[in-house]
Amino acid sequence: MARDAEATRERILAAATAEFAAHGFAGGRVERIATQAQSNVRMIYAYYGGKSGLFDAALADALRRMAENVPPRPDDLAGWAGDVFDHHQRFPDVLRLSMWAQLERPEATAEPREIYRDKTLAVATAAAQPLSAVDVLVFIYAIAQAWQLSPEGLTGLDANPIRDEEIAARRRSVVTAVERMLHDRP
Template structure:
């Protein structure tokens, strides 16, 4: 039997936890399913992460920091950044899902790591001017970029079109970029 690689096992656990918690939330997530998906046992999860709460928080942090690394703010083009965020959520829906569960079930854990917030607001501050603050801009850009994915499917289908149709998705992405461009121009931020 090959020697155990703790870092590899921890990474497998974290990946399985992210999938489990994004699908079922903190309350519905099951440590036994995570262990099975990670190819380990429950004892190792508790040894590495301490418990379900800490594992959820670690999975949430991983999801958010991965998104921050993959889609860093673009202070020179915040509208394009909104499009990048839209694309990221399409590619990686688990990030949005686990953050929504965290907002519902563990709001204290739902805070993005403060250093990530500070980095983003510092980057955006360079592009920002009154009347919107960097925090206001970040909140609005995230809201616009995520709106499609948080809208009820019935509403998205109410015009008779398939919300998953690639042409429809492309139209919505363009609407996201246009909305942020107009918001920035109206606020004196672009």
């Protein structure tokens, strides 16, 4: 049976994303990633050069996929904020991995600048004074990610499981907040 190098790399990246999202860079284990990916540590080192290269590749891949799946909509920034919220609901590992990168490997977060620059340019026409395009993007991300980043001690105060209606209400509040931010400027 011939090996499929691309399929192996994809399995390794998927396992690395899950492992690093759960345990961070320091707590992530290459051995667990290899086992989960049905590969071996030697292949990880061959493809990615080691743990740091694998972490950086997993982060870059996760952010690239998000950029592809949720491109900015300059004509509907509030709707785009809802899309970002939805993406983080479906793929919470992406946000967790990004947060670990900011804490443990800030040098890895410098690479996606091109992605953010492209998003900033895409929304620049929709941004108006006193907010810059960067301000608009930061606000949208902050609002869209708020529930996923809030402490579990706060979000877990309601002992009942979160229902679909509650998630939909949170999404509506994200969209409304961005609409108001964009339309209620001085």
